[in-house]
Amino acid sequence: MxxxxxxxxxxxxxxxxxxxxxxxxxxxxxxxxxxxxxxxxxxxxxxxxxxxxxxxxxxxxxxxxxxxxxxxxxxxxxxxxxxxxxxxxxxxxxxxxxxxxxxxxxxxxxxxxxxxxxxxxxxxxxxxxxxxxxxxxxxxxxxxxxxxxxxxxxxxxxxxxxxxxxxxxxxxxxxxDSNHALSETSCANNDGNRILAKYYNQSFSTVKEQKDFEKSLFNKTHKGAGDVILLDNLTIVYRNNVDLLFYVLGSTNENELMLNSVLTCLFESLSTMLRKTVEKKVLCENLDLIMLAVDEICDEGIILESDPMLITQRVQLRLDDIPLGEQTVSQVFNQAKEQIKWSLLK
Incomplete structure (x- = not known):
């Protein structure tokens, strides 16, 4: 083959x-x-x-x-x-x-x-x-x-x-009745509550429909370590890590290899940016990173990039461009630490 x-x-x-x-x-x-x-x-x-x-x-x-x-x-x-x-x-x-x-x-x-x-x-x-x-x-x-x-x-x-x-x-x-794109990328904790989800079509047009679907998805997958399943005419690849579940969804005609490459890219990008600590507490403190990573991987569901190293670099570049007044306290603190570290090494 x-x-x-x-x-x-x-x-x-x-x-x-x-x-x-x-x-x-x-x-x-x-x-x-x-x-x-x-x-x-x-x-x-x-x-x-x-x-x-x-x-x-x-x-x-x-x-x-x-x-x-x-x-x-x-x-x-x-x-x-x-x-x-x-x-x-x-x-x-x-x-x-x-x-x-x-x-x-x-x-x-x-x-x-x-x-x-x-x-x-x-x-x-x-x-x-x-x-x-x-x-x-x-x-x-x-x-x-x-x-x-x-x-x-x-x-x-x-x-x-x-x-x-x-x-x-x-x-x-x-x-x-589909396009060339993904249907959804999402991340939920091990209680089934959504941390972040991005829907790229109108399959679930209301919040209630989204919540009902996510509950059904969680019940089907929370005991597994990761795999590919079919649910509600969607192909779903997922990954379980500590107290988090990551999902990438596409229509039934989407190739699961491509969906899995997006899932792997998202997880490995976050793992690099979060220094291997991909857990609920750390993730919630860095939601801006998740959102930037997802945006770099997909645009309206169209896959733009599946290389985690490139995604990590692009997210860092976008973070560097955020005006000081719009940065979080943790971002300012981290930048200050980096500047002090490099000044001491000179």
């Missing part, structure tokens, strides 16, 4: 992924590819993908599969998992990214969309689209689309499905 991350400027780290462990337990061999353009290996590798999307990334995955098969029993077949399907860039909510990755040209948000009237540019983009390979597809395909997805528009996936069906490729399509 080949796991190819989306992004494309993302990566699959060496964290503990429940989904991968489950597949291995079911006797699958797992091949996880961080192709050129993946983050975490230096800026030079990220830049390799500029103007070469659907070229170098596909070549790297193909080469990895080819080498792996040289050491694999002939009787074992390959299953390819693709997290994101983005084969046209015009209607995406990130057109600047689309042009940078596909054509390596800048994008101006005031006039940039006018460039899509350029037929030569459209031709260039189509040449880098997965739809150009439609006639080469032979294997069965399963598509899962969100109606409200702005990152990979629903209409694009639907058109891809229609082309597959027209070519008589065995294809199934599942459509969800």
């Amino acid at each position: 080949v796991l190819v991350h989306g992004g494309p400027n993302s990566n699959v780290s060496m964290n503990y992924y429940i989904g991968v462990i489950a597949y291995v337990a079911l006797d699958f061999d797992m091949l996880i590819v961080n192709y050129r353009g993946s983050i975490g290996f230096g800026l030079a590798l990220v830049d390799k993908l500029l103007g070469n999307v659907s070229k170098t990334d596909v070549q790297d995955c193909h080469e990895a599969i080819h080498r792996c098969l040289q050491h694999t029993e002939p009787s074992r077949s390959v299953i390819l998992i693709v997290m994101d399907l983005l084969h046209t860039y015009i209607t995406s909510d990130i057109p600047d990214w689309a042009l940078a990755q596909s054509a390596n040209v800048p994008f101006d948000f005031e006039t940039g969309r006018n460039r899509f009237s350029d037929t030569s540019l459209i031709t260039y983009l189509i040449e880098r689209s997965s739809i150009r390979l439609m006639d080469q597809i032979k294997t069965p395909v399963l598509l899962q689309l969100g109606k409200k997805d702005k990152r990979v528009p629903f209409s694009v996936g639907l058109r891809y499905y229609e082309c597959l069906k027209a070519n008589k490729i065995p294809t199934k399509l599942y459509v969800y």
